[in-house]
Amino acid sequence: MQLPEPYQQQAQAGQLTPGPTTDQAQKLIDAVNDALAPPTTYRDDTPVPVVGSAPPVPQPGRPPMSQKATDASALMLSGGVASVLAGGGVSLVMVASGSADPVVCAIVFGAPAVLVLALSRLVKRAKSAVEAMPPVEHHHYNGTVVQDQRSITTQTRGVIANTRNQTGNN
Numbered sequence: 001m002q003l004p005e006p007y008q009q010q011a012q013a014g015q016l017t018p019g020p021t022t023d024q025a026q027k028l029i030d031a032v033n034d035a036l037a038p039p040t041t042y043r044d045d046t047p048v049p050v051v052g053s054a055p056p057v058p059q060p061g062r063p064p065m066s067q068k069a070t071d072a073s074a075l076m077l078s079g080g081v082a083s084v085l086a087g088g089g090v091s092l093v094m095v096a097s098g099s100a101d102p103v104v105c106a107i108v109f110g111a112p113a114v115l116v117l118a119l120s121r122l123v124k125r126a127k128s129a130v131e132a133m134p135p136v137e138h139h140h141y142n143g144t145v146v147q148d149q150r151s152i153t154t155q156t157r158g159v160i161a162n163t164r165n166q167t168g169n170n
Contacts, residue, residue, distance in 0.1 A: 097123040
């Protein structure tokens with residue numbers, strides 16, 4: 001059991017009760033008014049500089065990368081989605097038929113993938129072979145053409161260099 005406060009005892013006895021003081025009441029009223037007042041805001045409308053001294057901060061999401069890497073990433077993501085759709089379709093066919101042999105399905109659906117891989121390697125090797133070949137040169141001459149097929153052999157001997165050139169016909 002809790003004892004009554006002294007001012008409650010005085011009120012029960014019929015005496016004048018000293019309640020909260022006027023200062024306390026005014027503080028309470030001010031606190032309520034501050035809580036109900038609209039928030040104070042400030043907006044800085046000065047333009048933000050485009051380039052500053054702070055280093056760049058990685059943004060959420062995909063990390064920064066080159067355009068080629070972005071294109072390759074998008075291609076891989078779309079290929080993954082396509083493979084999930086194709087696999088789901090194959091699964092539905094197998095479930096619907098009820099008598100599909102998994103080995104036959106693997107051969108039928110795996111053969112195109114192996115064929116595509118083999119063709120891509122063949123194209124890649126052919127492309128590298130074409131790039132490695134020397135360029136073809138075509139010469140067109142007007143008039144009489146004389147081809148000189150002589151060779152020059154050079155020998156240098158001795159302490160004091162003495163060079164003798166010998167010409168010969170092949």
